[in-house]
Amino acid sequence: MRAALILTWLFLPAVAQAQIAPPSTPPKNPTPVSVTVKPSLSSDYQLHEARDRIHDGRKDGTLTKKQARALRREADRDDAVARRNARDGVSYSEQREATMRGLALQSMIEGERSRPRDGRP
Numbered sequence: 684m685r686a687a688l689i690l691t692w693l694f695l696p697a698v699a700q701a702q703i704a705p706p707s708t709p710p711k712n713p714t715p716v717s718v719t720v721k722p723s724l725s726s727d728y729q730l731h732e733a734r735d736r737i738h739d740g741r742k743d744g745t746l747t748k749k750q751a752r753a754l755r756r757e758a759d760r761d762d763a764v765a766r767r768n769a770r771d772g773v774s775y776s777e778q779r780e781a782t783m784r785g786l787a788l789q790s791m792i793e794g795e796r797s798r799p800r801d802g803r804p
Contacts, residue, residue, distance in 0.1 A: 726765045726778075729785030733758050736792045745796040754792055761788060 737754045740746035746754070761784045768777040 726761070726781035726785050729782070729789065730758055730762055730765070733785065733788045733792055736789065736796070740792065740796045750795045754788070754795065757788055757791065761785065
């Protein structure tokens, strides 16, 4: 028992020292958080480009009249949603939704234009 007390007394300062860290001081002038804003295409520009591609596809024969009409209706729906959201200010999620709708529309247009015209899918 006496040996245990002596050993505890000898090692106690080493254990206590290991658990105490020197105080750290906060930086005097914290640096501001850097934010990178990446430019994105506006939904108006994407809708305009989509309508131009529909027109070009109809003009060069890669889109049928039915396909062009359906794609124009989709562009009109996207435009209506964008205008409805813009009435009270566009939130970040609404802006992202409009951007994704524009990208999806452009993908649909390119898909329809690249489809073979001989009736095969």
